[in-house]
Amino acid sequence: MLLSAVKTEKIKEEYKLNANQYEKTGVAIEIKNLKKYYQMGEIKVKALRGSSFKVMDGEFVVVLGPSGSGKSTLLNMIGGMDNPTDGSVKFYNEDVTKYTEKELTQYRRDEIGFVFQFYNLMASLTAKENVELATEICSNPLDIDMIMNDVGLSERAGHFPSQMSGGEQQRVAIARAVAKNPKILLCDEPTGALDYTTGKKILQLLVDVNRKYQKTVIVITHNAAIAGIANKVIKMRSGEIEEIIENKNPISPDRVEW
């Protein structure tokens, strides 16, 4: 146990060193020729066919594509949730694809915050406890009460997910991800299960997080209308990147219509 703790500290130190070295270049994520193939019986599914792009530090990026375009697969690669067949994913110039199991776990723990389409909260924990679940294992979390306040759920901190609306649950999920104080927030269809009005509120929250906490945010979606709020839009189809659009004038989420 002690040895494991020492190793973990060593890995953390290495992260900090590399991060500090390369923050100046501003490249948070660099994808190079990323490929992911799955074998499903006799069929080989090519989820990613060689994608390359960069995400700069503090950017709000939308990855846009229809169902089956490889967006979720891409997100999983960036988040260290899966291993590519080929190519590399660099996080502040650290090749994440070469990480061991332990290093990947540490990477997800300290650097990545996930927000899922269906919130995926623990039903038997309150809103605040769901956030605590994430901060308990982090080395440098943010203050939970502050985050709960920022997402507008201070008064609902003691409520269980079953006592909350979909929008409130998604806000808890965002709080859980942000409270970890990660460098990058990865959001998989965060508004997919929500109605129009609630969805826009969630988008506004993500934009606020991006600005206030200086977090790089990557949102994957099939909803083209959302692309307008991003600094960069990466269009995907059939596992390949079709187009990368730099958006110099992103719009506010309250102006988005779908």
Add this chain to the structure above:
Amino acid sequence: MSPLNKRVIRNLKKSKLQYFAIMTVMMVGILIYIAMNMGIGNFENSANTYYEKSNLADITAEVVKIPINSLDVVKNVEGVKNVEGRIKQDVPLIIDGTNKKVTVRIISVPDDMKINKLYEINGKAKFNSIYDAFVIEQFIQGRNIKLDDILTLQINGKKYDLNVVSEVGSPEFVYLMKDSQALMPDFKKFGVIYVSEKFAEDAFGMGNSYNELTIDLKEGYNPEKIKDKIEKVLDKYGAKRVITKKDQLSYMIVREEINGGKKSAAVLPLLFLIVAGAILTVMINRLVKNDRITIGVLKSMGYTNLEVLIHYSKFAVFIGLIGSFAGIAIGVSLSKSFTKLYTMYFKVHYVTVEYYPSYLIGAVLLSLFFSVAAGVLGAKNTLKIAPAESMRKEPPKKGKKVLFEGTKFWNKIKFTDKMVWRNLMRKKTRVLFIAMGVAVTLLVVIVPLFFFGEMPKMFTEQYGKTLTMEYDINFVAPTGMESIDVIKDNISYSKIEPKLDYPFEIESKWRRKIVNVIGMKEDTIMYHFKDMNGKILIPKKNFVYITSGLAKLFEIEIGDDININNYIPGKNDIVVKVNGIVKQNLGSNVYMDIDLMQKELVDRDAISGVYINSDDDVKLKLENVYNISSVSSLNDISSSFKEFMKITSASISAMLFFGFILGFAIMYNTTIMTINSRTMEFSSLRILGMSKNEIMGMIIEENFIISILGIIIGIPLAKFSSENMMNAFSTDIYSFSGTIEPKSYVIGVLITLGFILLAELAAYGKIKNLNFLDALKERAS
């Protein structure tokens, strides 16, 4: 408290009934472990303390007569520390002026008793008069004797009145039985009275002599080897019987009770713990499967595989710990009751009730072992799932046709029956697991039923088929054949046969044992022997039969020779050929032609009693006949046996209760797990229009089929277990050899199905309260 630990506690509360059922099984396993081990431990320690403090004789030697001043011949044997002599004789007790055939064993005690010291319970510590008597506690209770009561004995034709001055206990008679032939103790018919040496010498005409020696050995000496030497030096004093402590009847019975109890204490708890562990493993496995996405979310947050494994293992460990603490608490208090129960039947003094830390720690470790193993085994699949993969629902297994699907028969059955069959065929491992649980429940029910049924069978086989005499009459001492005429003169009878029943030492190969050798006429009609194959054995001239238990002990086959070592003065040891092995479950004996026995071992013409078949009032008419020590009817023996069965039925009831807990826990949990894992499916069926009763009917049908499979597995399992247990629990005094009757299987199956039905009814609440709309909407984990 960390959020994950809060999750464990809240989830446990949510499914509290389910976890409670498993916890109960674990608790029962632990409480049996603690109660039985501590109870037996206390009993063993108490008995050992009692034997040590009262200095139970290492060797007891029965002789014809040895002068007081000749005791040194024994004392000089190397290894002997101390010798005491005594006068011992069984005599009739006269009740209300008549001889009601109550026998008392008179034993003289020296002033300064150092061996087999008596335990003073009540009354005086010393004899003030030669007519003072100390009476053993069991006899006092059995006959409701009080201090200062007068007991009248008949010794050598004279009556003696003794004054009861004290109630005592004795290490020699912790379990008071007249001899090894007695089925059960009978405290109304047999007791022990301790008298002064002066009284015994005068009454029995022993002069300054003894007829029995009690011997204490020095540390480190082998009693068996010393016994041989003592036999040699006592030969000239008419050595009759020399036994070590381990062959002393009461001591032997106590040891067998302890050994039997230890065997049960080792096996029974394990059965429950294994079942609890198995159910927990399945539950945790199910939980992990249902929590697939949760596990993915935890891993996405940065929880390691080990942290996730530990989280799910905590469910099992929590149950295990609560179960063990509850089991320890109940077991500790039950152990006191166990100890008390033992000391009710075995008169052990210096009773110590201890709480053995080793068993308490052992209990916690056992439950931890099983619960940690269950948690790890159940949750280990979490390690295999990659984070991204676990965020996706488990892909459905490839659907293919199951057995009978597509056949003509398949098209005729109802839709719900098809669903049931498909579910069973597609989850064979689960089905087998539950079926094994039902099989174990059936085993726990059938095996005690078998033993309970076997005991009356053993009794009626022995007393009614093998032994068919209506009355067994024993004389005070062996006499001549003319005693039969005296009896014939007093009663009317249809049949009468002489018997000669005497203890001798049997020796074969390197083993020796004192057994009762029973002599009877070769044309006996009172005994009906059968061999091991059930074939009738017809005694021929000079026949020598031994019982199956003895044959097994001595590894004797038909045609082998055995030595009969004879302690009767003037008589020699003989070698005889065994020409029959008799199937006998109660008692160990050698049966011989009485003529051979009289000629070679005892005295021509000597008999020790008679067997009678008579419609007369035999007991009343023989009340005043001199030299008769006991008249036992088949009814007497049957009554004793019924008393014995009352004790046994209590333990059988306890076993059935444990079987109920097992069966209930297994079926209740598996039903709840089924409902939990198929909530979406059942909700969809409800929306399609199926009623709650119809859904419950499907579940019951599934469980019924699994139960039938379990019963099919359980029947040979019960047969195998009972056969092995028969061997494990057989002793010299009784042995089991039957097979489970069809009736026991039927009763066992019905009881097991009853338990299962109760569990199904208990689980019905889950279906009744199923909110199918919420279940279909649910997204949170």
